[in-house]
Amino acid sequence: MAIVIPTIHLKGGVAKTTMTVGLAEVMATEFNKKVLLIDLDPQTNATVMLIGDRNWQELNNNGYTLATLFEEALDPDDTKFILDKTLQTNVSNISSCKKLDLLPSSLDLINIQDVLAKMPTGPFYSDNPIEILKKAIRPIKYNYDYILIDCPPNMGIITLNGLRIANGYLIPTIPDVLSTYGIPYVVDRIDEFSNNMDIKIEALGIVVTKFKENSKVHKTTLGKLKKGMTQHVFSSIFKESNQVAMAADFNKQYATFKQKWDEDGQYNAFYNLGKEIIERYEG
Ligand SMILES: Nc1ncnc2c1ncn2[C@@H]1O[C@H](COP(=O)(O)OP(=O)(O)O)[C@@H](O)[C@H]1O
Ligand SMILES: [Mg+2]
Secondary structure, eight states: OOEEEEEOOSSSSSSHHHHHHHHHHHHHHTTOOOEEEEEOOTTOHHHHHHHOHHHHHHHHHHTOSHHHHHHHHHSTTSOOOOHHHHOBOSOSSBTTOOSEEEEOOOTTHHHHHHHHHTSOOSTTOSSOTTSHHHHHHTTTGGGOSEEEEEOOSSOSHHHHHHHHTOSEEEEEEOSSHHHHHTHHHHHHHHHHHHHHHTOOOEEEEEEEEEEOTTOHHHHHHHHHHHHHOSSOEEEEEEEOOHHHHHTTOTTSOBSSHHHHHOSTTHHHHHHHHHHHHHHHHHO
16 A cells, blocks of 8 residues: 655755655655655645646536535535546656656645535534545545645645544755744644544654755754754755756756756756655565
């Protein structure tokens, strides 16, 4: 069965999406794993990075996104979500990347998220809004080695749907004061959730992103994170780089993973991160 890993942080702009997409692509290419990326963020950035804006528009017009899944949960008599049509196979603008699939998000999730938050829960309601995603991917979860989830920057119902099926989670962060501020809260909240649900969700660790070597604050914060010892800090450090910012553009075509991501040690950072995670689960 697939190992499920969401990427979580309360802060926007810390490279959650970039990390999730790059990790999915490195696993699917350099490690030959069958990977599914689930885009739960209404910002839809991972989706647009992997299939482009035009394809997304078309899927969205047809209702073939995860917004339809969550919308359906609000009105279970009206079944609309079609998994086969929503699942996008063989995505990414890296032509050698053949083993990556996507469940796309939609901007429409923003409103649905708010309505879902007000839905009643508890033992008397069979359609628990925390298990919507779990039920939906049941028919396909055995087809993958890894399922990575890009979560919205909050701990709402949609994020909890991702955590409900998680084996372990990653926290990407820029090593500065404000970006690292919310990390203990995220960890506590996930501990509380997993205890309540009686499931085990492992904190895999912190991934340092957009690191500026010439920044004193970045160096000090990185030192503090490492010394803190409360969370593992991955040895892969992602430096601030133009190439990574450019990788967000779907309209560029690349032959290999290395071509898309490599600048200033970025290839090694993704490779080693993928390797460390795979070794943790596969020994
Ligand atoms: N290592 C990096 N170097 C330079 N820019 C980066 C890097 N990682 C991410 N970015 C850029 O930073 C912005 C925020 O990243 P994103 O992955 O969208 O963050 P989040 O999902 O946490 O909001 C994007 O424009 C992205 O292209
Ligand atoms: Mg994002």
